[in-house]
Amino acid sequence: MVSRRTTSLELLIPGAAVLAVGAVVVVAVAVPDVSERVAAMAGLTAAIGLAVRRPVAAGAAGVIGWFLTTGFLVNGLGELTFTTADWSRLGLLTGAGLVGAAMRLPMPLRASGRVPVVTAYRPISRFAHHKTLS
Secondary structure (H helix, E strand, C coil): CCCHHHHHHHHHHHHHHHHHHHHHHHHHHHCCCHHHHHHHHHHHHHHHHHHHCCHHHHHHHHHHHHHHHHHHHHCCCCCCCCCHHHHHHHHHHHHHHHHHHHHCCCHHHHHHCCCCCCCCCCCCCHHHHHHHHC
């Protein structure tokens, strides 16, 4: 039996990847300077983290965004490099995605480290609900 959490991550990670590709296309068209492109990608990766709300999917979007940023926005024709600046960009983009995902958690839950998950909804009859209100 597949858990609901696994199923949602199976959908969120490809969705985050698609958002990262779209972000790279937008940045490549709109921003001319390399440092501004990296800053724009960090902002868009944080926005992707806000949208997907899961740290794993947000981190995956940051890594995919780094691959695309290094390959197409910094270097040309999909060439990946592994210099000190590239590793810094990896940390920046992955961290931005994680920060975006963390911003969606309610404040008390961020402090406690626990996130409640509703696993089942038990419907009650209309009459039972009416009795509790009176």
